[in-house]
């Protein structure tokens with residue numbers, strides 16, 4: 001098969017292809033906050049955002065970056081006793097600080113032993129020219145990608161999740177990052193209330209045409225302690241079943257260009273916080289379900305794209 005044993009272009013494949021070995025991501029907390037929570041844009045945050053700013057598995061913020069990297073390596077060493085690493089700034093908005101501070105944090109991470117690159121999660125509206133310049137410079141000599149949470153192209157859903165910026169802002173951010181040759185990863189969520197399968201696939205098609213380097217596909221999780229949890233209790237809405245989710249992911253993979261690196265096809269909800277859908281805790285079953293469904297369909301990533309699309 002094109003991507004070893006998979007019918008889609010996994011991050012694991014891409015990393016082995018690029019670095020010749022297994023690459024492990026270390027999730028770091030750079031001590032940032034988020035303009036969608038600190039009052040700059042809003043003080044409510046995205047409706048699904050948890051207390052930890054979407055970083056339930058990151059290092060502890062009372063440790064510095066070097067210490068977090070050491071801690072994460074030890075934590076992951078049972079599963080992967082040795083390897084090289086990508087330092088992943090995950091919690092909150094990881095470009096939301098003065099440029100000097102950002103540079104210091106990023107370079108500290110890159111200087112740690114066995115770190116081969118950097119991944120930075122942020123918002124499309126938190127990339128002023130100075131930050132783009134800094135990222136461009138870092139990207140000249142280091143492996144770097146930037147992750148942006150789009151979730152959906154649909155305005156009604158974007159308002160519902162309180163994303164805080166419009167689609168134009170996202171497109172502009174992607175263009176400016178690409179101008180600096182920075183790889184962009186877009187996060188999408190399937191299962192937002194009121195979205196049909198066609199709506200979700202419209203978002204996927206849009207992202208495929210935008211020329212991003214990678215995509216993370218998430219299932220909408222209802223996490224305790226979030227505003228979404230309260231909303232769901234007061235206004236229950238249908239959640240995707242495992243079978244529906246698997247089918248949508250397969251549909252999405254079929255229409256994404258083969259070059260797009262698939263970073264994730266199932267989300268990671270912290271078990272103690274996850275209210276629903278509980279089936280998502282069995283990640284292996286979801287992953288094998290996707291493999292099986294693609295095999296039954298005899299399709300691949302990009303197999304429903306017309307020729308010339310990639």
Ligand code: SF4
Nearest residue numbers: 034045046049053092
């Ligand atoms: S952008 Fe991220 S950190 Fe900020 S409110 Fe939304 S999910 Fe939370």
